Amino acid sequence: MAHSSSSPSTVAVRSGPLVGSIRVPGDKSISHRALMLGALAIGRTDISGLLEGEDVLATAAALNALGASVMRLGDGRWAVDGIGVGGLAEPEDLLDLGNSGTGARLLLGMLATHPITAFLTGDASLRRRPMGRVVEPLSRIGARFVAREGSRLPLVVSGAAQPVPISYRLPVPSAQVKSAVMLAGLNTPGVMSVIEPQPTRDHTERMLRHFGARVTVEIAEEGQGRRIAVEGLPELTAAPVVVPGDPSSAAFPLVAALIVAGSDVTIEGVGINPLRTGLLECLHEMGADISLLNERDEGGEPVADIRARSGTLTGADIPADRSPRMIDEYPVLAVAAACARGRTVMRGLAELRVKESDRLAAIAAGLASCGVRVAVEGDDLVVDGADNHPAGDALIEARLDHRIAMAFLVLGLATNRPVRIDDAAPIASSFPGFIELMNGLGAAIAEDG
Ligand code: S3P
Secondary structure, eight states: OOOOTTOOOEEEEOOOOOEEEEEOOBOHHHHHHHHHHHHHSBSEEEEESOOOSHHHHHHHHHHHHTTOEEEEEETTEEEEEOOOTTOOOOOSSOEEOTTOHHHHHHHHHHHTTSSOEEEEEOOHHHHHSOOHHHHHHHHHHTOEEEEETTTEEEEEEEOOSSOOOOEEEOSSOOHHHHHHHHHHHHTSSSEEEEEESSOOOOHHHHHHHHTTOOEEEEEOTTSSSEEEEEESSOOOBOOOEEOOBOHHHHHHHHHHHHHSTTOEEEEEEEEOOGGGOHHHHHHHHTTOEEEEEEEEEETTEEEEEEEEEOOOOBOOEEOGGGGGGSGGGHHHHHHHHHTSBSEEEEOOOGGGGGSSSOHHHHHHHHHHHTTOEEEEETTEEEEEOOSSOOOEEEEEOOTTOHHHHHHHHHHHTTSSEEEEESOOGGGGGTOTTHHHHHHHHTOEEEEOO
């Protein structure tokens, strides 16, 4: 999964109107969970619309190494023959999760309550990211870990033979940590619960129910947040999964359509789970012309077609408590802010420092090199919009971060001079075909030798 450092740079130049209807690849969060729960279910789970990005392919390979049988049947169509809760077998070799924090952390949750030993690693980006946030609760359940300094990968996990259920209050609003504890709860007798002070994406809860587990959600006794509880030792039954388009991927053509004059783009079949739609709220407050069409329910998740037309955006003050509902969208929101009129303040972004890269630093450095006035004040990001077109004329370091790479290619479609990124390879982790799809709408993004 390592990305080559000798990849050619990629350049985006100011583009004419973007026009057309597209679909974006399947939701990354839902794709990981469909494979994982399929592996722990009895029977065959059929999945359509699976994201065939490197992150999800790494999870599929890991599950095969753990004894499940994950097969590709055709474009986005996959089948998983599950081995049942408690059925994971010890892998013979290292599990390499590539660039994927979700893959690594959720898998650690599953492994924590299987009495086997596994060795996990990932690419240079993932090996820098903190695993302590899952190691800590999973240790309380009874798993044992040996990790590098700072609980980083590579690490070894030996799952508990006699796991104990815990009630865990999330110290950071993280769906990955919540999900790791819930997945550990599946092979634990009793009730495992997680208290989340701020709601985070609930795809694990939805999909566990879809596979027949008992999951309850109630207001936490302390009056703050919600308590999510999963009953242990369920018999998960294979169930078909239809994966909606990823709103975090749709965000890139969406913002591109807003900032490139004359654009009119519709993105079909995008997930609009309310715990993922913070970006749409921000863009609405900034005056964007966005409409949701054909709202419907597909496979337990709300879905819509999203139409975006270009227009003038105005700066906005984005509250910190919205961040869990748009945590992956700040790079591209910052791009919209750079093209807006006036100041945008994005508050409470500490979690951005531990994503695929330090995104707070990467956004600030990238915008500054494109001639945008930007500041990091504590955990807040302040962007002074260029009102029309930022200067551009920059080479951006993608830092093994797909969303930094895509965000700055989108910015380059609206800048006066081209924007280059040093390495577009990481885009394949979440959005294979991104450049072709954007160019199909009329964008001008090309390899630059
Ligand atoms: C994800 C949760 C988020 C998000 C990531 C996917 C998930 O991470 O950034 O891209 O699938 O649960 P955190 O839970 O660490 O905030």
